[in-house]
Amino acid sequence: MTTVIPQPTGTDSSTSSERALPAELVKRLAARAVAGGAPSVEVAAPATGSKIVDLPQSSIEDIDKAFATARIAQREWAARPISERTAIFKRFHDLILSEQSEILDILQIETGKARTHAFDEVGDVAINARYYANASKSLLESRGRNGLLLFLTQVNEIKRPKGVVTIISPWNYPLALSASDAIPALIAGNAVISRPDNQTALTALWANELAERAGLPAGVWQVVLGRGSNIGGELISRADYVDYTGSTATGRHIAAQAASRLIGYSLELGGKNPMLVLADADIKKSAEGAIRACFSSAGQLCESMERIYVHTEAYDAFVKAFLAEVAKMELGADLAYNSDMGSLTFDRQLTAVSAHVEDARAKGATVLAGGKARPDLGPYFYEPTVLADVTPEMSVYRDETFGPVVSIYRVDSDDEAIEQANDTSYGLNACIFTRDTSRGRTIAAQLNSGAVNINEGFIAAWGSVDAPSGGLGDSGTGRRHGSEGILKYVDSQTIAAQHLLPVAPLPGMSDETWAQTMTFALRAMRFLGVK
Ligand code: NAD
Secondary structure, three states, X not given: OEEOOOOOOOOOOOOOOOOOOOHHHHHHHHOOOOOOOEEEEEEEOOOOOOEEEEEEEOOHHHHHHHHHHHHHHHHHHHHOOHHHHHXXXXXXXXXXXHOHHHHHHHHHHHHOOOHHHHHHHXXXXXXXHHHHHHHHXXXXXXXXXXXXXXXXXXXXXXXXXXXXXXXXXXXXXXXXXHHHHHHHHHXXXXXXXXXOOXXXXXXXXXXXXXXXHOOOOOOOEEEOOOOHXXXXXXXXXXXXXXXXXXXXXXXXXXXXXHHHHOOEEEEEOOOOEEXXXXXXXXXXXXXXXXXXXXXHHHHOOOOOEEEEEEEHHHHHHHHHHHHHHHHHOEEOOOOOOOOOEOOOXXXXXXXXXXXXXXHHHHOOOEEEEOOOEOOXXXXXXXXXXXXXXOOOOOHHHHOOOXXXXXXXXXXXXXXXXXXXXXXXXXXXXXXXXXXOHHHHHHHHOOOXXXXXXXXXXXHHHHHOOOOOEOOOHHHEEOOEOOOHHHHOOEEEEEEEEEOOOOOOOOXXXXXXXXXXXXXXXXXXXXXXXXX
């Protein structure tokens, strides 16, 4: 495996030639948070271990202030025509593309990921901004509905914003998972209070600043800061809807808190995602696809593949080709497009990844590639790792690793691949490599997974934002993207106007005659096929 030691310069149009962010930028972004009432926390860059910022934290008073501001700002915001709201996100789209160098630097420094994986996030936000700016008007507009009595009952369904939406987002895809969820919530007329992870708060604050530069009024989207276990409950106790992305354990906790207040929630949680390589797969494409599918953001991606089931006829060729691709990977997190994979983000990620690999090794797994940390590159670098001979006693068999570790299994048939792929409590993402797309679709429909990609790892489904994205089982509930990704942020209100006659006996009519008249009318409507 080749390595790229983190270098101090970038070769693209990066605004930063240093591995540290400009002090003025850090200060300006940190000052945007509604925070300062609680002691600050120090945040360090994963790839180098050097300090990024002393990050202010939000107190209960800060949170109260943010909600009070949001409630006032939301009323004025929701009263604006939707065309004004969407125009802001068209400008936001253009700005994020033209100013990507700065956010790519921030993203890389906060997460330790390679620039190419940071760019995936910029692309994601641009796609969501474009989609919801163009699609929301028709998704949110008032709709006429059939009334109880033909012509006499006139019904409209309108969409009302929930009010103040809280988005609690994690550290692994901090731009995509904060901004891309905020966009539809805001376009729907809500105020948003984001709680990004401390590790990646500057990324969310940058997006928040950019939205105001695009025309979003102050106070409509605010950012508060704090550990989830400290302030998560405070946010949920004040919000009208909560969006959470993170672990299944925390997701259950958040669901219970939201349920106790009878507010809606959307949870995107963990996964143990399977990749199927069928007997007829294009081996080269499968091997290259597996690199993207398994090692994007060093596997710290909920959609990442951690299990590969290869048909016995393709097994030897696939393993050989995949290992050749892994051997070519360059590790590093320099601020340029030089590296194929960056660092893990935390010490605890490194500990968890190492523990899975050591447990597997001790119980008889074969390490085909990687299997060790790379402290020579930075404190949390870990090599892309491929395991074989993995058995159910090993943690890596069933538990999510959330790191650059994938296990390969040989299967004798498609049915066996499907059965093994479905042997999990999760159901977020899956992928199938085959030359026969229609066979791929048939198999896809048998996989218990919110998304299935054919001949791609995750980005084909994830990036097709007109279609919903979300998990089955322990991978969560609720959807982002598509119509569901915005309609979750509104309540439907039915307005029914009764004309000429009441829905009651006419003057002088007995209840019995009324019941007979209605019985006749109901039969007639059934006969006429009225909906
Ligand atoms: P975690 O659930 O502990 O933390 C994720 C985020 O939730 C963090 O920002 C944290 O501050 C916040 N959080 C924690 N407790 C909270 C609470 N009580 N209320 C509100 N927020 C709270 O997960 P982790 O250990 O940081 O990450 C690893 C796990 O998270 C993996 O299992 C992975 O699947 C999952 N994860 C999934 C995604 C995804 O995109 N679906 C993203 C990140 C992490």
